[in-house]
Amino acid sequence: MKTLVLLAFLVCANCDPFDEDTFKIFITGSKGKITKKKLTTKKNVGYLDISFSTVEAIEPDSFCALPNLKTLYINGNDHFPKITKQLFQCTPKLFYVTIDAYEKANQELDRDAFTGLKDLNFLRLNDINIGRIGKDMFVGVDLEYLNLVSCKISEIDNDAFSTMSRLKELHLGHNLIKTFKPGTFQNLPKLTELMLNKNKIEEIQWDQWNPLPSLKSLDFGDNPLVVCNITKIKEFFPNIHYCNLADSFSAKQQAAFIEESKKLNLTLRFVDYYR
């Protein structure tokens, strides 16, 4: 069996937006088991990238070798082991996490894997079967960026985002969302960008929404959206200047909406990206 290959590089100043003087570890195209011992280095490792590898197992304390880990990528691996909460028991500085599963890999993840990581700022989980977004996933984290694209999400608890008062970008595209529970958007004063493209939303039902004072951009592309009120969009989102309402409205309706939007300093689009 081939063993896991670890490569550590001294980072040039321009390579890493987060750290200028930490080491990086790349595990790419490798096979085998990840252990704490294999990852251990005396260097200050702030960045770990495990991509396009066949990792057969990972010891739960492996990342304890990297107490200064800030940036983690786990992308496109073939049947990566379950990502557990234990994996992050020794990485309190984690700031940026991207886990992009190989589509058919059926990646497993503890719902509470990232709880308590109070420095976590950016979380992207793609092609992982999450199903329901709940507050239980985010206890003790305070994100600015959350991306749960392609996670088979059909349900969002009304308090799922209730602790995320710093959230700026929320990407929920390519899921199975039809409706929102009233209150879902209640505590998001900084939310600037909301991506809901490629879901199942037919109607913007205003009793499901809360005002989003900072929202600038909203995208419903590739939803079967047929009911919308442009004046309400501006009332609920006073700072909005871009909205994509997808391509299910009649030409006549679109023309009426565009006429309305001109008075409101709002750029409307009617674009489906996948049709």
Ligand SMILES: *[C@@H]1O[C@H](CO)[C@@H](O)[C@H](O)[C@H]1NC(C)=O
């Ligand atoms: C759209 O919303 C505005 C503002 O709330 C309201 O006055 C208007 O009647 C609504 N239009 C339709 C067609 O429901």
Ligand SMILES: *[C@@H]1O[C@H](CO)[C@@H](O)[C@H](O)[C@H]1NC(C)=O
């Ligand atoms: C219209 O929106 C733009 C941002 O797209 C903003 O810079 C500008 O001040 C707005 N104009 C008015 C009259 O509100």
